[in-house]
Amino acid sequence: MPQISHLFFKTAVIWLIIGLAIGLQMGISGNHNTIAAHAHLNLLGWVSSAIFGGYYALNPAKASKRLAMVHYAIYTIGLLVMLPALYFMELGNAQLEPLVGIGAMITFAGVLIFAVVLFSREIVSIQEVRRV
Ligand code: HEM
Known part of the structure; x- marks a missing residue:
């Protein structure tokens, strides 16, 4: 499995553990x-990250593109900003709302990058394939 898929799945399961813990709480x-x-x-963290990981596992040519790693970084940073801020906002810290918005915009940018990866042509250089 490509490295990017491992990264997405490892990150996804961490989101799932936290998401389920909050559900149990x-x-x-x-x-x-x-x-x-x-x-x-659960849905942006676990489900969507796992779908991204699955997509790259099924499309190694796309997984080898540098843009795939940019997708992972931007999407995950967006969630790291948005989700803790959302949690603590719901616990009564209304001042965190702008941070939720900023995180959401970064997450959205990550999804737009995924769309670019998805619609781009599959031809990649030999060096990029070797990097997977
Ligand atoms: C240990 C497992 C889980 C527990 C204990 C749990 C618990 C809960 C609880 C207590 C609520 C609030 C229900 C309400 O106030 O109406 C809720 C809502 C929700 N949960 Fe979970 N959950 C779990 C797993 C999941 C998973 C795996 C997902 C998605 C992949 C998920 C998605 C949702 C959604 C979307 C809502 C909002 C539903 C609504 O607004 O009507 N949950 N969950």
């Missing part, structure tokens, strides 16, 4: 305040 406490953080950790 909500279920046990009966306080569902952090519902958006839970849903976005």
